[in-house]
Structures are given as structure tokens and as C-alpha cells.
Amino acid sequence: MASKIVIIGDINGKLSEVFGKLATLHLKQNFAFAIIAGNLFADPDTATDDENQELVKLLQGSITVPLPTYFALGRYALPAAVVEKLDESLGELCPNLTILGRKVSIKTSEGFRIVAVGGEHVDGADDPMSQYTATYKDADAAAAAKGLVDADILLTSDWPANVRDGANAQYAGEAPAGVQSISDLCTALKPRYHFSTSENFYEREPFFHDGPSPRSVTRFLSLAPYGNATKQKWIYAFSLEPSAPPPKMAAGITASPFTTNRKRKLDSQEDNYNNFRYANGNGESHYERGGGRGKRQRYQPPPKPDECFFCLSNKNCETHMIGSIGSDVYLTIAKGPLPLRSTFPSLGFPGHILLIPLQHAPTMSAIADKEARQSTVTEMQRYRGALQSMLVSRSKGEDGRSALGAVTWEISRGSGVHLHWQFMPVPVDLIQRGLVEAAFDVEAENSTYPKFAKTYKEMEGAEEGDFMKVMIWSESMRKEMVLPLDKSFRFDLQFGRRVLGKLLGLGKRTHWKDCAQSQAEEEADAAAFKEAFKAFDFSLEEA
Incomplete structure (x- = not known):
């Protein structure tokens, strides 16, 4: 049975206000328990008279905690009176209020496994420390997971390192520095929820962990302080059922930002590694056999893998445009690239790249x-x-910043042939000024066309059917937007090229067929890309 x-x-010491609000919410929602993920008390070194008085009232029983509540060990040292009371009462500060401590694993009466690592990370060996000391070391984080293979809720004062990698969700301001041992802890436990705190609210897209199917999924959220100015x-608040199986892979989910794939060559691909040719990946139908644009083609069934220009099993292939071959994906320079070599001179080649799965499928979900x-x-990301x-490396200026960002777009249609992503550099100034999104x-x-979906819920709904996804990236900004595709309008497969062509002053290069290169030019661009x-x-x- 699910619990709220x-x-x-x-x-930060605003005890009466918060517990009063919590009591009102509890009457309506009937929560099983509450967790305070950050600092319960104000910093003892800077606490005001009012905040000190709030502490006295709590210890004297003048403030009521309305339901079972666990509080994490935040970044501030606990007041001496609090530590004394916790030592006397084995961690219960007052009725309904229990500390989780510096490194702890508990199981609630409802059956939920909660793991917490509190305090600020410090380097060094694991010297003996009180369970209420507001610091932890890497060994403490490792010890918190000892003997466990999963958790329902993970609480950490620090963010895990690299948690924003592969995410589109933006953090307002400078994000907290992450800690690698917290990333390792999350990877080991595969919690269903991972909570932390920060100056601003942040909710990352859910991510799945490596492992057997069905894979565990984690949602990472960082809550802002109570009473923040913005x-x-x-x-x-959320509902959760203990020991429930992992959820289905929903739209918008990403691979874990904490793990990297090892190169794995598939036996079935071994004999085909030299049989590549990229012939058509800019949205044109693979089975449009040389017909002119704008003409209605006689229907032919979609090609099989040995007929598909994107598939390894097509024996009528060439190798001169391939740039990299991974375990599940390969890269190729684009046929008839939108940019010229002179468009982004710091690169030395046009920069228009395709990311193509080895699996022959029209959409990712069709695999x-x-x-x-x-x-x-995972490998596409x-x-x-x-x-x-x-x-970033090729376009970094004297100020240490990249002059280039990128736009990646995907057209996912069940009636398509072979899914791929198109990757294009764009001047970072156009991204930061919002001109790419506006275009x-x-x-x-x-x-x-319909409007682009931009919120997480809207995009999740749009990706339930056919869609075009646009991923805009720079060092300081990430944006994702999804255009739902249906039969109410005819979608131009060159839409992405058309938008960026106009934005970059390359409007005459909208269609790949108008940008043909000689094989020698293609070979030179492929070599420069490699x-x-x-x-x-x-x-x-591992090659």
C-alpha cells in the first residue's frame, strides 16, 4: 500500500512556522512521516535571539511536531543543548522528532529503507567522530551502504558529483559542487528518490542505473530553504509504495550520469565493421529511390537492414564518411552538410555530424x-x-570560454526507417540570447505547426507519440523542447536544417541534395573530424 x-x-531555526504549516498539511494529507533534508537549526555561530528562543521552546515541549519526523544532520554544527539531549534520549530530540545522524540506515514502520549521509564532506582518513558531528568522509559514505543493495530514499547534504551530466533541467545560479563518494553511494544503492538541499530548487530528469532489467530508476531533487526570497x-510531497518494482521507462528518462559504458564489440557486428556507407541521414526517406523532391512516390515497403543505408549489414557500403564506431552507436559526417568548412573555422571541417544506432529501428522505443x-x-548521450x-576544446577563447554550443535534433516517427540524431555547432551567443529557441x-x-512542449510534463506527453526533439546546449545552458507530430499537418523533414540555415545565413543550403560534395571532399572532412x-x-x- 502506498504511503504519503x-x-x-x-x-534554519524557523521551527514554529514550519511545524505549524506541516500540521495544517498533515490534517489534509495524512502523511506517514516527514523528513527534514537540510538544516533544522540555525547556524549556532550566527543564530539570532529569536532563533535561539525557538530552540528552547522545542526542547521544552512548547512546539508540537505533528507527525513522525526524521531530520538530517545538515551542514551546521548542532547546538550543544541539542547534542546533549540526543545523547540522553538515543537520537529522539522530542516526541515525533528523531535525528538520522552522520551516516545511518533505518527502516521505517511502513517498510521504507532510508539512508542518510549528513554534514559537509572533508578529506582525510576515517578518524573516529561523533555520530552528530556535521562532517563526513568518503569512508562514511561507503559505510552507509554496507550490506545494502537498494534504498527507497537517500538523503545527503552534498550533491553527488556530475549529477547534472546528460540532464536538460537547469539550475538557477551556480550549482553546488558535487562529491564523488556521494555519486558512488547513489550508484551502489540505486535509491528511488535522492534528496538534497541547495539555495535554489532543482529537479533532475529521472535516470536509470546499469544492471539487469527492469533497471532501477532514481529521481534526484534538491529543495530550496524555507522562506527563500524567490x-x-x-x-x-509524494506517494510511495515500499518494495514496489521499478517504474516503466518513461519519456525523458536518461542514463545514470554516474556511470560510463565500457566499449563492447558485438559478435554479430564483427564481420560488418568494414561495410559502412552513410548515404542519407538528413530526414530523406531511405526508400525514395532517386525521385525528385516534391513528387509523390509510389509506396515501397521499408527497407530491411541489408538494404538500409544506415545498417551495418548493407553490403553496398563505403567507409569514407564514418568517424567513430561504438558498441551501440556510430558517428558519421553528414551527407551534404548544412555548414561550410568556413562556417566554423576553428573546427577544420563543417561540423555537421550524425549519431546513428546500430539497431535497425524507426524509434528508440521500437528497439x-x-x-x-x-x-x-546511454551511448547516444x-x-x-x-x-x-x-x-569546447576547439573553440575556447582567451577568456577560457567556448565560442560554440550545439543543437541536436531527432525526428522520431513510427513510420520512419532508422532513427538518428543530427548534431550541429552554433555560435554560443545565439544560444545564450535565446535566438536558437526563438528561431x-x-x-x-x-x-x-503546434507549439513546442517545453515543461517536463508537456514533453513527456508529446513523446508518447511521434515527435521532433530539439536539444540546445552550451557550457552554461541546456534546453530541450519537443514538437508533437500527428496527421493533422504535414511535417517537413528538413525543418531542423531550415531553422538553422536561416539563423546562420545558410538558407540556400536547406536541403542536403543542394550541398553535394565530391568523395575527395567527404574523405577530407571525415579525416579532419577524426x-x-x-x-x-x-x-x-579499448580498440
Whole structure:
């Protein structure tokens, strides 16, 4: 049976206010328990008279805690009177209020496993410390998971390192520095929810962990302080059932940002590694056999893998445009690239790249094997990240900032042939000024298309059917937007090229067929790409 749980961010000594609000909510929602994920008390070194008086009232029983509540050991040292009371009462500060401590694992009466690592991370050996000392070391984080293989809720004062990698959700301001041992702890426990606190509210897209199917999924949220000036979310309520199986892989979910794939060569691909040719990946139908644009083609059944220009089993292939081959995905320079070599001179080649799954499927969800689908998603994201790192390295200015960002787009249609992503550099200034996002919005409106979905829930709904996804990236900004596709309008497969072509002053290069290159030019561009990408190409690590 599912239970309602409520999580609260930093209270910082405002005890009467928060517990009063919690009592009102509890009357309506009937929570099983509450968790205070951040600082319950104000910093003892700077606490005001009012905050000190609140503490006295709590210890004297003048403040009522309305339901069973656990509080984490935040970043502030606990007041001496609190430590004394906790030592006397084995962790219960007052009725309904219990500390979780520096490193702890508990199981609630409802059957939920809660693991907490509180305090601020410090380096060094694991010297003996009180369970209420507001610091922890890497060994403490490791010890918190000892003997456990999973958890329902993980609470940490620090963020896990790299948690925003592969995410589109933005953090307002400078995000907290992460700690690697917390990432390792999350990977070991695979919690269903991971909560922390920060100056601003942040909710990452859910991510799945490596392992057998069905894979565990974690949701990471960081709550803002109570009473924050910008009124960001400081309280989060949800329903959870203990020991429930992992949820189905919903739209918007990503691979874990804490793990990286090892290169794995599939036996079935061994004989086909030299049989590649990229012939058509810019949205044109694979089975449009040389017909002119704008002509209605006689229907032919979709090609089989040995006929598909994107598939390894097509024997009529060439190798001169391939840039990298991974375990589940390969990269190729684009046929008829939108940019010229002179568009982004710091790269040395046009920069228009395609990321193509080895699996022959029109959409990611059409890959029948769950493990293959998830590993493909992971490697697509990893390749995109590597390409972005290459852009940063090649275009970094004297100020240490990259002059280039990137736009990646995907057209996912059940009637398609072979899914792929198109990757394009764009000047970072266009991204930061919002001009890339605006260009897609305006072109969609001019084409009488639906509006792009931009909130997480809207995008999740849009991705239940056919869609076009646009991923906009720079070092300081990430944005994702999804255009739902249905039969109410005719979608132009060159839409992405058209938008970026207009934005970059390359409007005459909208269609790939108008940008043909000689094989010698293609070979030169592929060689330049391989050289530029070599330092970031993880497929070479075990080659």
C-alpha cells in the first residue's frame, strides 16, 4: 500500500512556522512521516535571539511536531543543548522528532529503507567522530551502504558529483559542487528518490542505473530553504509504495550520469565493421529511390537492414564518411552538410555530424530488447557529450570560454526507417540570447505547426507519440523542447536544417541534395573530424 511522504528543505531555526504549516498539511494529507533534508537549526555561530528562543521552546515541549519526523544532520554544527539531549534520549530530540545522524540506515514502520549521509564532506582518513558531528568522509559514505543493495530514499547534504551530466533541467545560479563518494553511494544503492538541499530548487530528469532489467530508476531533487526570497519549492510531497518494482521507462528518462559504458564489440557486428556507407541521414526517406523532391512516390515497403543505408549489414557500403564506431552507436559526417568548412573555422571541417544506432529501428522505443534500448540511449548521450567537449576544446577563447554550443535534433516517427540524431555547432551567443529557441518557435508558428512542449510534463506527453526533439546546449545552458507530430499537418523533414540555415545565413543550403560534395571532399572532412575527435572518442579506449 502506498504511503504519503513529505520532504522539507532547510528550516534554519524557523521551527514554529514550519511545524505549524506541516500540521495544517498533515490534517489534509495524512502523511506517514516527514523528513527534514537540510538544516533544522540555525547556524549556532550566527543564530539570532529569536532563533535561539525557538530552540528552547522545542526542547521544552512548547512546539508540537505533528507527525513522525526524521531530520538530517545538515551542514551546521548542532547546538550543544541539542547534542546533549540526543545523547540522553538515543537520537529522539522530542516526541515525533528523531535525528538520522552522520551516516545511518533505518527502516521505517511502513517498510521504507532510508539512508542518510549528513554534514559537509572533508578529506582525510576515517578518524573516529561523533555520530552528530556535521562532517563526513568518503569512508562514511561507503559505510552507509554496507550490506545494502537498494534504498527507497537517500538523503545527503552534498550533491553527488556530475549529477547534472546528460540532464536538460537547469539550475538557477551556480550549482553546488558535487562529491564523488556521494555519486558512488547513489550508484551502489540505486535509491528511488535522492534528496538534497541547495539555495535554489532543482529537479533532475529521472535516470536509470546499469544492471539487469527492469533497471532501477532514481529521481534526484534538491529543495530550496524555507522562506527563500524567490519563493522556490522548499517542500515536496509524494506517494510511495515500499518494495514496489521499478517504474516503466518513461519519456525523458536518461542514463545514470554516474556511470560510463565500457566499449563492447558485438559478435554479430564483427564481420560488418568494414561495410559502412552513410548515404542519407538528413530526414530523406531511405526508400525514395532517386525521385525528385516534391513528387509523390509510389509506396515501397521499408527497407530491411541489408538494404538500409544506415545498417551495418548493407553490403553496398563505403567507409569514407564514418568517424567513430561504438558498441551501440556510430558517428558519421553528414551527407551534404548544412555548414561550410568556413562556417566554423576553428573546427577544420563543417561540423555537421550524425549519431546513428546500430539497431535497425524507426524509434528508440521500437528497439524490442530493453537492455539494447537502454544501452543505445546511454551511448547516444555519451557520444553527444563527447562531441560537445570537442567543441569546447576547439573553440575556447582567451577568456577560457567556448565560442560554440550545439543543437541536436531527432525526428522520431513510427513510420520512419532508422532513427538518428543530427548534431550541429552554433555560435554560443545565439544560444545564450535565446535566438536558437526563438528561431524554432517562430518557424513552427510560420509553418502552422503546434507549439513546442517545453515543461517536463508537456514533453513527456508529446513523446508518447511521434515527435521532433530539439536539444540546445552550451557550457552554461541546456534546453530541450519537443514538437508533437500527428496527421493533422504535414511535417517537413528538413525543418531542423531550415531553422538553422536561416539563423546562420545558410538558407540556400536547406536541403542536403543542394550541398553535394565530391568523395575527395567527404574523405577530407571525415579525416579532419577524426583528428579533432580523437582525444574525446571513447570507442578508441579499448580498440
